[in-house]
Every structure is written in C-alpha cells, then in structure tokens.
Amino acid sequence: xxxxxxxxxxxxxxxxxxxxxxxxxxxxxxxxxxxxxxxxxxxxxxxxxxxxxxxxxxxxxxxxxxxxxxxxxxxxxxxxxxxxxxxxxxxxxxxxxxxxxxxxxxxxxxxxxxxxxxxxxxxxxxxxxxxxxxxxxxxxxxxxxxxxxxxxxxxxxxxxxxxxxxxxxxxxxxxxxxxxxxxxxxxxxxxxxxxxxxxxxxxxxxxxxxxxxxxxxxxxxxxxxxxxxxxxxxxxxxxxxxxxxxxxxxxxxxxxxxxxxxxxxxxxxxxxxxxxxxxxxxxxxxxxxxxxxxxxxxxxxxxxxxxxxxxxxxxxxxxxxxxxxxxxxxxxxxxxxxxxxxxxxxxxxxxxxxxxxxxxxxxxx
Numbered sequence: 001x002x003x004x005x006x007x008x009x010x011x012x013x014x015x016x017x018x019x020x021x022x023x024x025x026x027x028x029x030x031x032x033x034x035x036x037x038x039x040x041x042x043x044x045x046x047x048x049x050x051x052x053x054x055x056x057x058x059x060x061x062x063x064x065x066x067x068x069x070x071x072x073x074x075x076x077x078x079x080x081x082x083x084x085x086x087x088x089x090x091x092x093x094x095x096x097x098x099x100x101x102x103x104x105x106x107x108x109x110x111x112x113x114x115x116x117x118x119x120x121x122x123x124x125x126x127x128x129x130x131x132x133x134x135x136x137x138x139x140x141x142x143x144x145x146x147x148x149x150x151x152x153x154x155x156x157x158x159x160x161x162x163x164x165x166x167x168x169x170x171x172x173x174x175x176x177x178x179x180x181x182x183x184x185x186x187x188x189x190x191x192x193x194x195x196x197x198x199x200x201x202x203x204x205x206x207x208x209x210x211x212x213x214x215x216x217x218x219x220x221x222x223x224x225x226x227x228x229x230x231x232x233x234x235x236x237x238x239x240x241x242x243x244x245x246x247x248x249x250x251x252x253x254x255x256x257x258x259x260x261x262x263x264x265x266x267x268x269x270x271x272x273x274x275x276x277x278x279x280x281x282x283x284x285x286x287x288x289x290x291x292x293x294x295x296x297x298x299x300x301x302x303x304x305x306x307x308x309x310x311x312x313x314x315x316x317x318x319x320x321x322x323x324x325x326x327x328x329x330x331x332x333x334x335x336x337x338x339x340x341x342x343x344x345x346x347x348x349x350x351x352x353x354x355x356x357x358x359x360x361x362x363x364x365x
Contacts, residue, residue: 023301030285033152059341061334063360067153067307068103069112070096071244072135084240086319088351090116093139099354100147106357108235109200110151112349113139116246117160125169126161129187137194142208147173153198153227154191156184165242165251167203167258175258181208185215192221199231200284202229204258206274214277227307228280231294232267237287237313244312268294274303284349289336292343299344308340310350330359 045057071090073080088091091099100111107358115135115285128134140152157167158180163171170178180203188199199216202210209228216224234256242248260267272283285295286309299306318336322329333352340348350356 023302038341047156051351057340058166058194061337062365063107063357064109065341066108066109066353066357067112067347068108069114069349069351070099071116072096072139073116074118074135081309082244084243085316085351086323092216093142096139097142097146100143100150100301102354104147104150106354106361108353108357110153112305113151114155114245115160116244120160122163124163126158129158129161130190132190132193137190140194140196153194153200156188156199156202158183159247159297160245163250165247169207177205180205181211182183185211188212189215189219192216192224198225198227199255199354200227200229202232204229204232209280210278225281226279227282227284228275229286230272230275230283231258231298232286233262233291235258235287237311240312242243242317265294269297272302282307284309288316289314292339295343295345305346306344307347307349308345310336315351
C-alpha cells in the first residue's frame with residue numbers, strides 16, 4: 001500500500017525520519033517502484049518549466065523600479081572612475097545630461113544626484129549647499145532642459161559641503177539639530193527653484209521633514225515631493241559612497257549621534273511615523289540588503305510608497321566578488337534587486353540601474 005501524506009507535521013512536533021513517506025522498494029528487474037507517493041499537492045509542478053515559473057512569479061523587476069544615482073564633478077567632458085566602485089564614474093554636467101538621455105531611452109524614471117564638491121568650496125557651515133549656482137543646481141537645470149520628462153531626486157544634507165564631513169552644523173563636537181534644520185530647509189528650496197522634482201533629506205535631523213515641507217509650500221512648491229531617508233542607519237556600508245563625494249577624507253568622528261543604531265528595529269517605525277506625519281510623500285530605508293527586515297516592517301506597517309537604497313558597499317561587494325570569479329555578477333545583481341521587491345520595496349536606488357535596465361530591455365521585460 002502506498003503511503004499517503006495528508007497534512008503537514010503537527011505544529012510544535014519536529015518531523016522525524018519516520019514521518020517521511022517512502023516509495024516501496026523496487027522489485028527485482030523493475031526500473032520503477034510499484035507505487036508513487038499519493039501526493040495531492042506537488043509544489044514542484046509549478047517550477048518544472050520556465051514558462052510556468054514566469055506565470056506564477058510573485059514579484060517582477062522592471063525598469064519602473066529603478067532610481068539611478070549619479071555622482072557629479074565640476075568640469076567638462078569628465079568621466080572620472082571611483083576606485084572603490086567598479087564601473088561607477090563621477091560625471092561632469094554635460095556627461096550627466098548624456099546619462100539622463102540614456103536613462104530615458106531605457107525607461108528609468110528617475111535620477112538621484114550627488115556632488116563631489118571641490119575641497120576649496122567646503123567650509124564649516126556648508127555654505128555651498130545654498131549657492132543657487134552650485135554643481136547640483138547646474139546639473140538639475142541642464143538635465144531638465146534636455147530631458148524634461150525624467151525625474152530628478154536631490155539629496156538634502158550638508159556632508160558634501162562641510163569641511164568636517166558631517167550632515168549638519170558642528171559646534172564643540174556636537175551636531176546642532178535645530179540650526180541645521182533651518183539650513184536644510186533653505187537648501188531644499190534652492191534645489192526646488194532649480195527644478196528638482198523630489199527632495200530627499202538624508203541628514204537624519206529631528207523635525208527636518210516638517211520644516212522642509214513648510215518651506216516648500218510657503219514658496220509655492222506644493223507639488224515638489226519629499227522622499228524621506230526615514231530609517232537611515234549608521235552603517236559601514238557607506239564607505240565607497242564617501243569616497244565618491246569626497247567626504248571620507250574630511251569626516252571627523254562618526255555619525256552615530258544622528259544616524260540610527262543598526263541594532264534597532266522598533267525605532268525605525270517611530271522615525272517613519274514622524275516623517276509621514278510631517279509630510280513625507282515617500283519613505284526610504286538605507287542601507288538595503290542588511291535591512292530587509294526593516295523594509296518589510298515599514299511597508300507592512302504604513303503602506304506608504306517605500307524605497308530601499310542598495311548602497312555603495314553592497315554594490316562594491318557584488319562587483320568585487322564577480323571580479324574575482326567567486327559568483328556570477330549579473331545573477332547576483334538581479335537576485336539582490338528582486339529581494340528588495342519581495343521585502344516590500346516599491347523601488348530601489350541602485351548603482352546597477354543602467355546595467356539592469358539594459359538587461360531587462362534585452363530580455364524584453
């Protein structure tokens with residue numbers, strides 16, 4: 001008699017070898033068992049063919065999910081490699097426009113801009129952040145002139161502009177919260193005036209979303225969106241990014257007094273709740289893969305448009321392993337991005353954006 005599997009093992013009891021149904025032994029001369037397992041449910045049926053796997057796939061990655069971060073540098077016709085981020089370059093404004101044109105052809109909906117500020121323009125107060133003709137503002141205007149239908153997201157924080165490398169104003173070793181927020185609100189307004197579509201405060205100061213929203217609305221920029229870096233952790237995975245924007249050599253101390261403790265999860269929900277109440281239109285979790293649990297909790301709790309940032313260290317690890325032949329880089333890229341979708345992300349900021357968009361276009365997705 002064949003063994004029937006009618007239900008899973010009882011909850012709380014560990015299945016033993018005796019619970020596993022076995023087919024009858026082969027009779028002499030037979031190449032198949034007399035009976036198969038009488039299984040009504042065989043999950044492998046849906047996995048046996050590529051067309052079937054595609055048909056039942058729960059999460060699908062498309063170019064609509066991508067935000068492409070670009071690093072900017074002063075000059076013209078410059079593409080300067082970032083040593084710690086293979087295949088990533090700092091781009092002059094004219095080259096950033098070419099990247100925007102490429103993004104539009106690949107149907108990548110949005111670019112995120114980050115400046116490498118000349119050390120001579122950095123100071124204690126990060127005053128260059130308020131210059132309406134700074135590198136970011138020039139890039140916004142140039143991109144919007146040539147590729148008006150692509151979205152532009154701009155980081156709001158002072159670390160690319162301060163001589164000490166911190167996201168806020170520093171006095172006697174302390175990052176000032178309220179004074180910094182006042183500067184960030186002005187920085188956001190400068191970017192909005194240049195044509196930025198999405199203001200993305202990454203500074204982690206208390207109350208900055210409300211102040212920025214109020215400032216934008218008062219100036220008539222009610223349609224400018226805010227994507228809050230609501231759950232941004234004090235992470236080692238930001239290292240290559242700091243190389244790209246030039247803050248790794250200027251940073252004094254660390255950012256643990258304002259970025260979140262990697263050990264905390266409930267705190268992320270409190271931070272997100274505050275940013276939503278203050279007017280955030282979208283939420284970001286940063287870093288990405290090490291914080292998929294946070295991403296999932298945020299999306300499940302608030303149901304807001306939620307994004308993850310696959311940060312520079314995550315990108316560099318995959319590229320380094322692929323460069324050594326330790327894994328298939330393209331497959332690792334795609335698997336990591338699908339993981340964000342599975343955890344609840346509506347989109348991902350990723351340095352793989354161009355590469356994955358080209359792959360998806362080639363595959364007809």
